[in-house]
Amino acid sequence: MFLYLIDLFGTIVFAISGVLLAGRLKMDPFGVVVLASVTAIGGGTMRDIALGATPVFWITDTTYLWVILATSFLTMLIIRRPKRLSWWVLPVCDAIGLAVFVGIGVDKSMLYQESSLVAIIMGVLTGCGGGIVRDILAREIPMVLRSEVYATACIVGGIFHTTALQMGYDHNTAFLSGVLSTLIIRLGAIRWHLSLPVFAINR
Amino acid sequence: MFLYLIDLFGTIVFAISGVLLAGRLKMDPFGVVVLASVTAIGGGTMRDIALGATPVFWITDTTYLWVILATSFLTMLIIRRPKRLSWWVLPVCDAIGLAVFVGIGVDKSMLYQESSLVAIIMGVLTGCGGGIVRDILAREIPMVLRSEVYATACIVGGIFHTTALQMGYDHNTAFLSGVLSTLIIRLGAIRWHLSLPVFAINR
Amino acid sequence: MFLYLIDLFGTIVFAISGVLLAGRLKMDPFGVVVLASVTAIGGGTMRDIALGATPVFWITDTTYLWVILATSFLTMLIIRRPKRLSWWVLPVCDAIGLAVFVGIGVDKSMLYQESSLVAIIMGVLTGCGGGIVRDILAREIPMVLRSEVYATACIVGGIFHTTALQMGYDHNTAFLSGVLSTLIIRLGAIRWHLSLPVFAINR
Numbered sequence: 001m002f003l004y005l006i007d008l009f010g011t012i013v014f015a016i017s018g019v020l021l022a023g024r025l026k027m028d029p030f031g032v033v034v035l036a037s038v039t040a041i042g043g044g045t046m047r048d049i050a051l052g053a054t055p056v057f058w059i060t061d062t063t064y065l066w067v068i069l070a071t072s073f074l075t076m077l078i079i080r081r082p083k084r085l086s087w088w089v090l091p092v093c094d095a096i097g098l099a100v101f102v103g104i105g106v107d108k109s110m111l112y113q114e115s116s117l118v119a120i121i122m123g124v125l126t127g128c129g130g131g132i133v134r135d136i137l138a139r140e141i142p143m144v145l146r147s148e149v150y151a152t153a154c155i156v157g158g159i160f161h162t163t164a165l166q167m168g169y170d171h172n173t174a175f176l177s178g179v180l181s182t183l184i185i186r187l188g189a190i191r192w193h194l195s196l197p198v199f200a201i202n203r
Numbered sequence: 204m205f206l207y208l209i210d211l212f213g214t215i216v217f218a219i220s221g222v223l224l225a226g227r228l229k230m231d232p233f234g235v236v237v238l239a240s241v242t243a244i245g246g247g248t249m250r251d252i253a254l255g256a257t258p259v260f261w262i263t264d265t266t267y268l269w270v271i272l273a274t275s276f277l278t279m280l281i282i283r284r285p286k287r288l289s290w291w292v293l294p295v296c297d298a299i300g301l302a303v304f305v306g307i308g309v310d311k312s313m314l315y316q317e318s319s320l321v322a323i324i325m326g327v328l329t330g331c332g333g334g335i336v337r338d339i340l341a342r343e344i345p346m347v348l349r350s351e352v353y354a355t356a357c358i359v360g361g362i363f364h365t366t367a368l369q370m371g372y373d374h375n376t377a378f379l380s381g382v383l384s385t386l387i388i389r390l391g392a393i394r395w396h397l398s399l400p401v402f403a404i405n406r
Numbered sequence: 407m408f409l410y411l412i413d414l415f416g417t418i419v420f421a422i423s424g425v426l427l428a429g430r431l432k433m434d435p436f437g438v439v440v441l442a443s444v445t446a447i448g449g450g451t452m453r454d455i456a457l458g459a460t461p462v463f464w465i466t467d468t469t470y471l472w473v474i475l476a477t478s479f480l481t482m483l484i485i486r487r488p489k490r491l492s493w494w495v496l497p498v499c500d501a502i503g504l505a506v507f508v509g510i511g512v513d514k515s516m517l518y519q520e521s522s523l524v525a526i527i528m529g530v531l532t533g534c535g536g537g538i539v540r541d542i543l544a545r546e547i548p549m550v551l552r553s554e555v556y557a558t559a560c561i562v563g564g565i566f567h568t569t570a571l572q573m574g575y576d577h578n579t580a581f582l583s584g585v586l587s588t589l590i591i592r593l594g595a596i597r598w599h600l601s602l603p604v605f606a607i608n609r
Contacts, residue, residue: 022348023404030355031348032402045253050451052460054255055316062318076402113461115468132543137335139344141545145428145437152436199438199482201429225551226607233558234551235605248456257458258519265521279605340538342547 007104008067010097014040015071017094018134023079025138029072035134036072040064043129047105047122051112091190095153099182102127102154103175106161116166120158123178127154149189152196157182210307211270213300217243218274220297221337226282228341232275238337239275243267246332250308250325254315294393298356302385305330305357306378309364319369323361326381330357352392355399360385413510414473416503420446421477423500424540429485431544435478441540442478446470449535453511453528457518497596501559505588508533508560509581512567522572526564529584533560555595558602563588 018039022032041058048056058064105126109119128144128151135142144150161178169177188194221242225235244261251259261267308329312322331347331354338345347353364381372380391397424445428438447464454462464470511532515525534550534557541548550556567584575583594600 019402020404023402025344025348026401026403027348028355028399028401030358030399031345034348034354049252049455050460050462050465052462054253054257054460056253056255059253059316059318059321062320065320065324079404113465115465117468117471118465121471136339136542137345137348139342139545141431142437142543145431145433145440145543151440152434155436196434196436198432198434199425199429200432201426201485222605223607226605228547228551229604229606230551231558231602231604233561233602237551237557252455257456257460259456259458262456262519262521262524265523268523268527282607339542340548340551342545 003100003104006096006100008063009093010100011040011064011067012071013090013093013097014101014130015068016075017090017131019072019075019079021134021138023076029076032076033069033072035137036075037065037068038137039130039134040068041130042133043101043126043131044105046129046133047108047126050125051109051122053108053112088190092187095183095186095190098127098150098154098186099157099179102157102182103161103179106158106178107171107175110165116162119162120155123158123161124151124154127151127182149185149194149196153182153185153189156185206303206307209299209303211266212296213303214243214267214270215274216293216296216300217304217333218271219278220293220334222275222278222282224337224341226279232279235279236272236275238340239278240268240271241340242333242337243271244333245336246304246329246334247308249332250312250329253328254312254325256311256315291393295390298386298389298393301330301353301357301389302360302382305360305385306364306382309361309381310374310378313368319365322365323358326361326364327354327357330354330385352388352397352399356385356388356392359388409506409510412502412506414469415499416506417446417470417473418477419496419499419503420507420536421474422481423496423537425478425481425485427540427544429482435482438482439475439478441543442481443471443474444543445536445540446474446477447536448539449507449532449537450511452535453515453532456531457515457528459514459518494596498593501589501592501596504533504556504560504592505563505585508563508588509567509585512564512584513577513581516571522568525568526561529564529567530557530560533557533588555591555600555602559588559591559595562591 015036018036019032021039022035025031027035041064045056045058048054102123106119106123108126109122113119131144132142157178160181161174164174164177165171218239221239222235224242225238228234230238244267248259248261251257305326309322309326311329312325316322334347335345360381363384364377367377367380368374421442424442425438428441431437433441447470451462451464454460508529512525512529514532515528519525537550538548563584566587567580570580570583571577
């Protein structure tokens with residue numbers, strides 16, 4: 001139950017990031033809702049489709065859709081009278097949502113198959129996939145492919161999660177260890193502006 | 204049967220819109236067929252995949268593929284000797300195709316699940332999804348996300364359709380009410396150049 | 407078994423082409439692996455999803471993933487001390503991978519449905535789909551849509567393959583005739599810089 005609430009919290013935060021990008025691109029309300037939806041549920045949708053877990057999760061439980069709709073319209077209303085948030089509020093919320101999404105992706109994929117490697121990929125896909133599609137729709141090279149310890153945090157979290165499972169820890173402990181490691185690494189990256197070195201070929 | 208013919212009509216119109224964009228981008232014949240196909244069957248394909256209705260519809264009934272192939276090659280031949288069409292012919296045909304696609308999407312999703320909200324989303328996806336992927340392939344920010352009462356017409360049509368079903372009207376009446384409302388709103392938008400206000404954040 | 411090795415060879419070659427593009431875009435190691443994966447398994451993934459053959463092939467057999475990971479890291483290491491390859495090595499390897507991917511796509515789709523047209527499409531999708539998604543992520547108009555006898559080679563190969571099957575030839579002969587015709591046409595196109603005429607609409 002607590003997990004479900006955190007999952008919805010992540011959905012809200014991701015939806016807001018879609019709304020903000022749509023606003024910078026001057027989209028109409030439909031575009032705003034599409035970008036919010038894609039960011040919030042795009043990753044989980046690709047995970048479910050690849051696993052064959054169809055109909056996808058937001059068809060089975062439409063709560064996610066209502067939450068996204070409400071978030072989109074509230075954000076569009078509120079943003080016109082901007083009370084300044086501290087700069088760190090959104091990234092930190094995003095990190096929490098990200099960490100939980102990765103954990104849920106790892107978990108769900110373990111219901112459908114056995115490989116830890118696939119589970120880690122599904123975790124990363126759940127966490128980062130929505131943002132990638134959002135950036136494609138906005139015609140930008142997806143940020144997570146270019147820099148910052150974002151996907152890397154997800155990968156490490158997935159490794160902790162699956163390793164704990166393999167070492168025989170119970171489900172909750174493994175989940176928590178994965179989510180916390182994603183979260184800590186991501187918060188550290190935000191705090192100290194960590195980036196991986198890029199791989200560049202000159203031409 | 205009549206519905207099936209209208210469905211194929213919509214397929215043809217959408218395919219033509221893909222061919223025309225491919226021509227402006229100077230693609231080769233393969234690119235033309237890909238853009239035509241993506242526009243015509245991309246939305247329905249995403250709908251079927253999300254619903255778990257696989258193999259997708261054009262694998263079960265290959266008529267759609269043959270129609271797209273024929274349309275692509277005929278359009279490529281004919282367009283070289285342009286007889287001018289009145290400006291409104293293509294948008295009006297597009298509106299008819301759009302309205303029918305939305306109705307079919309709502310209908311099909313109701314076979315696989317019960318939520319009206321999901322049915323509306325599947326209707327919009329069937330109508331607008333192909334055009335969005337077409338624009339991504341052409342490296343443009345999808346037009347339907349930016350302006351004009353296009354997706355909005357689909358949403359309203361989907362609401363009429365599902366509401367009529369919930370109020371106990373029979374299948375055909377509900378379908379017709381949905382298709383007609385999409386069509387009327389879309390034709391009105393074309394006639395009077397209606398747009399929703401955009402949501403813009405200045406930075 | 408030999409086929410499986412060639413399939414992995416194609417995976418490696420396609421992964422390398424993803425790594426090289428990621429390097430030109432100065433992506434971080436995660437981005438490199440994503441672009442390598444998308445190029446190498448993106449086409450087959452879309453094929454499996456459309457056919458309803460889920461979980462997709464790389465979930466069932468994770469060898470592909472390990473091969474991509476190893477290829478990505480080795481390429482990143484090696485490319486920093488570039489020994490010059492002759493210009494034709496990569497395109498020729500790519501042509502071999504392409505031809506085999508098309509054959510595998512045709513084959514697999516015949517397990518799930520009967521239409522030759524769909525089988526050809528699935529072959530082309532398996533061969534070209536990954537490169538298209540790679541180019542979308544890199545924010546380029548997909549090269550295969552624009553010029554060169556690339557997709558066309560796949561189409562002709564698919565036609566040979568399915569025609570041979572329909573004429574009653576055994577599975578291996580049909581497979582080989584398809585793969586060889588794709589390969590020969592593609593190599594010819596590389597050697598003599600063949601392109602189809604583009605379809606251009608002036609505006």
